[in-house]
Amino acid sequence: MIKKRVFLLTLISGGLVAALVSCSSPTVKYGDPTSAKPISTDFGSNDLQQTANSMVNSMLTFPPVVELTRNRRPIIEVSKVNNKTMQHIDTQSLTDSIRTKLLRSGKFRFTDRSSDKQTIEEIRAQQESGLNDQNTVTQFGQQYSAEFILVSNLSEIKQRNEDVIDVYYKFTMSLKNLKTGILEWSDEQEIRKIKER
Amino acid sequence: MKKILFSALSAVSLLFVQGCWTSVMDVDGAADGTSTVNFKNSPVDIKVLDTRSRFVNGLLQVNLELESGYSNPYRLEYKFSWYDSGGMEVDPARSAWIPFYLNGRETKTIQGLAPNPSAKAFKIKFREADKQ
Numbered sequence: 001m002i003k004k005r006v007f008l009l010t011l012i013s014g015g016l017v018a019a020l021v022s023c024s025s026p027t028v029k030y031g032d033p034t035s036a037k038p039i040s041t042d043f044g045s046n047d048l049q050q051t052a053n054s055m056v057n058s059m060l061t062f063p064p065v066v067e068l069t070r071n072r073r074p075i076i077e078v079s080k081v082n083n084k085t086m087q088h089i090d091t092q093s094l095t096d097s098i099r100t101k102l103l104r105s106g107k108f109r110f111t112d113r114s115s116d117k118q119t120i121e122e123i124r125a126q127q128e129s130g131l132n133d134q135n136t137v138t139q140f141g142q143q144y145s146a147e148f149i150l151v152s153n154l155s156e157i158k159q160r161n162e163d164v165i166d167v168y169y170k171f172t173m174s175l176k177n178l179k180t181g182i183l184e185w186s187d188e189q190e191i192r193k194i195k196e197r
Numbered sequence: 198m199k200k201i202l203f204s205a206l207s208a209v210s211l212l213f214v215q216g217c218w219t220s221v222m223d224v225d226g227a228a229d230g231t232s233t234v235n236f237k238n239s240p241v242d243i244k245v246l247d248t249r250s251r252f253v254n255g256l257l258q259v260n261l262e263l264e265s266g267y268s269n270p271y272r273l274e275y276k277f278s279w280y281d282s283g284g285m286e287v288d289p290a291r292s293a294w295i296p297f298y299l300n301g302r303e304t305k306t307i308q309g310l311a312p313n314p315s316a317k318a319f320k321i322k323f324r325e326a327d328k329q
Contacts, residue, residue, distance in 0.1 A: 036274045036294035036326065049293035057310040066254040104288065105256065106313050 052097035077146035242266035255314035272326035279316035
């Protein structure tokens, strides 16, 4: 009887140790890139994903934009985000996510000013290297122009005392008609992150 | 004394094992607005009050009205997955977990938009945020 109890107690203790080890042992592993768990109050990967998601959903369901994209795919250029925060944030990554989502919706087409240098080099090489069939060479001055530009700002308001750091982020994005100068759509995404001791 | 020790050890063991579990809930739905709620492990304590869906410019839009079953603040995360008419997932692994905060007994609406026109059905996964 005593042996049985000792055995049971050992079994439970073993289970407890196993549970402790499985919950807390330090390991290196692949993480979920879509995880929402915040590590700090800095602008993180999930903040980027949330913001991109929110902006794309808002723009694609805004009635004048729905009307605009009903029968054609307007051409858009995405400008660099105006980062007004005190942090170094890869805002290019944020606009890349927004552009990718909008492109994959099948509702818009995009120009890309950031790859102009490589484009010019390639066209020049086609024309001047003597390697290409001149009937298939791309000529300068034939690219389509963007009809709209996406402009955005990211700002933060930080408050802190001894126990709490409270950071409020606001991302604002607008779709501007390049010909008329009119803002066709605009929206904001707010994120609040609180760190408590 | 031994009984108390035995019970205490069992309870602590259970707590640690429970601590590693995640409460998960899925809502499966179709473009016509029909939906089913599936619980896995211990249930997430929210009630789905209403599910609506429609097509906006060819993209499936889903609206879910939820009510917290807790009287305290409740931190959750949700994630949309989208499926085409053949049941294949559209743009898998692209959607992110979105943090979602409910005050005690609060009712809130969440909304999702399909990534492209091929999506005809959806799944929304919920999980408790603090256990991730």
